[in-house]
Amino acid sequence: MALQKRRRGPARTAQQRSAWMRKSGQNRPLVQGCPNCGSPRIPHRVCAGCGFYNGKKVAKARSTEAAE
Ligand SMILES: [Zn+2]
Structure with a gap:
């Protein structure tokens, strides 16, 4: 008998x-809007536009540097 x-x-x-989930949800959009700035953002990732x-x-945000 074969053993792993x-x-x-x-x-x-x-x-x-993650690959299974992506395959099963092919009709689902991969990018969603950021709740903070509204720019397209991948879920569960830091927003590239505002860094939130x-x-x-x-x-650090891409557009505005040293805002704080
Ligand atoms: Zn944002």
Whole structure:
């Protein structure tokens, strides 16, 4: 009987799951509007336009530098 050599770790499982989710939801748009500035943004990623994630500023904005 064939045995697998190594168990697949959580990171690898997550990578594959992300591919499954993308495949299953092909009609779903991959980019959504940012709730802060409204620019197109990939869900669960920091907005490239304003640098906000989850209502907080976590990264430097692309358009306006040193605004704070
Ligand atoms: Zn934004």
